[in-house]
Amino acid sequence: MRHLPIGHMTIDEIKKCYINKEFSVKEIISGYLQRIDSLDGCVGAFITVCDDTALKAAGELDERLALGEDIGPLGGIPVAIKDNICTRGIETTCASKVLAGYIPPYDATAVKRLKEAGAIIIGKTNMDEFAMGSSTENSAVKLTRNPWDLKKVPGGSSGGSAAAVAAGFAQLSLGTDTGGSIRQPASFCGVVGLKPTYGAISRYGLIAFASSLDHIGPMARNIKDCAAAFEVMRGYDTHDSTSAHNVPSSGSSGASCFSDMEEGIKGLRVGVPEECFGTATDNEVADAVLASAKLLEKLGAKVEKFSLPVFDPGLSAYQIISSAEASSNLSRYDGIRYGYRTDDFRDIDELMTGTRTEGFGREVKRRIMLGTYVLSSNGYDAYYMKALQRSRKIRDLFENAFRSYDILITPASPVLPYDIRKEENTSPASEGSAASGQQRQARSDIYTAAMNLAGLPALSMQCGFSKTGLPIGLQLAAGHFAEDKLFRAAFSLELELGIAGRMPLLKGADQYV
């Protein structure tokens, strides 16, 4: 098996090689670290690379392997973690000046479970500051480029995590999704990204943006790897009161409870919301997604177009609710206990104001102001309450839809990956431009945000390439806790499409391909 490039191998295949002593964990981790070292300079996926700790962990696993021990379902697998997820002893910045140098004293539960399963943390990835954005251009640390075309954005806010997996810098990565921040960058970078059901994976340790909409989710180069990571992380957590009790835990027999993934999708009822295929969606994107829908039909599914008017109304409700919660969640960054503190102050008000003025980026400030306003006595009824009501309506519409359909299929993003043009992409409205860069960015979430409002699981995967060689992603959504249906449909599609695991050729030599 040695001739197969690691980047194209699944977790299962790598694990078999470990057991058969084809290569050691240290070799694999070193390989990944070398690749990061030589190529991340042009991609910019990582804020922190954990060379020493990763190699040390690898050495320990090799020792255990030598003793014939089982090193866990993700033993020896390198994982990149988005920088808004707490990792004990490793700097966690949310790509913000306000948390530069902040080192959490605890691991997020999701990270803890990955480590317990034998995974190795290889680094922390770049993102839009505090997860606010759809292109990773709002990072206060650095720029991340799309590995498929270094002039394009990788999507956001989990751009670094998506790019890391796409470029072969890690086998898995963790992203977070509040309005689409796993699914959209996954589709821009041609990888698989899962936003699980709300509550399926604990939020403890996820630095909060919008509490009722935030999710941690895995990203990978193939469906099975993504499912393996999900299985390890999911389940009730006493530290998170919003985590769900009724998440099925791993099968006692040890076999993956997603083994029925390979069963096929005969009779699966697939709904195609017509609102997703209008003028707002790029033609190439719409065509590719609809072609995949046809493929599902060919594989035995019952595919049907129907009306689901949740997307447009969902977007504005999402913006109001997420900004409101963010304005409260980000109040703790006041310069008193940790993180950045301004040097220029005479009293407590100036300390706090100066810290936040100097520490937060423009987009973060904008959302805090918006959120503060919609929660104020002036705005509460008119905006916040209305948004909550609308959100409930959307939930109902979805519930109805999932009586008739098992899964829904939509584009993950209405547009293809666009050029990195930081200033223009993040600018407010000005004379002459019909919509501001911000508004265009905000609409990136149009097909994904509604699922966050309803807490539904949704998966993004590659379904084709554009004429210019850019990945096109589709989104599959299912009812609460029906991730198994998602994986089943996605796996069948992946097999049929035959494009999984293809990695971008980056500038500079690749050691493994």
Added chain:
Amino acid sequence: MIIGLEIHAELNTKSKIFCSCPAEFGAEPNKNTCPVCLGLPGTLPVLNKEAVRLAVKAGLALNCRINASSRFDRKNYFYPDLPKGYQITQYYSPICENGFIDIETAQGAKKIHISRIHMEEDAGKLIHAEDEPATLIDYNRAGIPLIEIVTEPDMNTSDEAAAFLKALKSILEYAGISDCRMEQGSLRCDVNVSVREPGNRKFGTKVEIKNLNSFRDVQKAIEWEQRRQEALLMTGRSGEIIRETRRWDAFKGETLPMRTKEDTDDYRYFPEPDLPLVIVDNELIRSISDELPELPRQKIERFAKDYMLSRYDAGILARSRHLADFFEEVVSFGVQPKEAANWITVELLRLMKNNTDTDGSMAEITINSKDLAELIKMVIEGKISRQAGKEVLSDLAASGRTPGQIIEERGLAQISGEEELNEIIKCVLAENADAVMEYKNGNMKINSFLMGCIMKASKGKANPNKAKELLEKALTYLRLF
């Protein structure tokens, strides 16, 4: 005058309300903290069920309706002692509503209604550094569970307010809900006062008073504020009574306006998304209700009836559950209730007065109930005089010795033996022949003089009653023979 109170009481839980840090008083600064109560990024609150139990218990003890479902909300504002930049509280739907306490007033019993009781978390404590221009923050208190009790504006005098607070403290202490010690900060009280002219149906302007650190502060502040508002009303300056928050300055003995902020706080309350609804079902309510001990009013009734005590004595004994239990223990060792009550309410409390807070908190009763019972019995049996008994009591409080040991060490044993007493009497009579002469001549009052001599001769140890009895016998004998 119309008075309403807003009281915060710290709950007697082992841990904080949203994390498992110890909820203890007096620990080294910032020792009892963790990522959750420090509000570190990524942390989430987890509700302590014990806090819910005690909040429900408080509601039941205060005759409230317990809401089957209630919810937490966020109260958003910036202050260094508030780690998350918001406080988790219950604004829109509290756990208990519509209760009352009966208090005793000069006009008889009066119901003071309680509008609501809700749960919330406490903030940290700011301490001003002594030797540098800096403020230090101790987060041990951040996350301690509080209940906020809001009364209706049913009180009309400072006495009624004080009576309410005493009654509330008594009930909460009894049920083990809170220590309610204002000086320690486990009970805090803000007062809302308004004055209106008699006959005027409209309420006057409400003034809030903060920084009250004892029950006496509460009374004095109310009285002072009443005088201030009345003075303004009577001189036609009612417009100067504005709706504001004033600070009680105990040193100056007056309320002063607090620095007003430019705009009133908009706390932007919204439902806490990190916590589910608080559900309290009937079974839980029943189990908590079963746990409720006999409350003060019931105890006073029972003491008065079963032990035949005056309502006054019963009231004093029942003021603290600690004291009431102590009393019953002493009685259980075979002491007459009336005697036990007397010794406790008079002698013991006098001793403890030095150790109580001004709000009448009981410091530890350092005497063993068994020892006190033994002491009382000794006095009744005449082994020591009552006076000696008081001295022994004081020693008992200070030391760890038994009554018997103390009596022996200090030689307080009373002389009650007839033989011994008669010896003394004989001496005294012999030495005071002229007094005896006067007695024979009909001066009955000479008894007291002779008693004095007997007490002197016995160094105060003679059992006065017994000595009197024997003296009379001796004198009668002398008269007759």
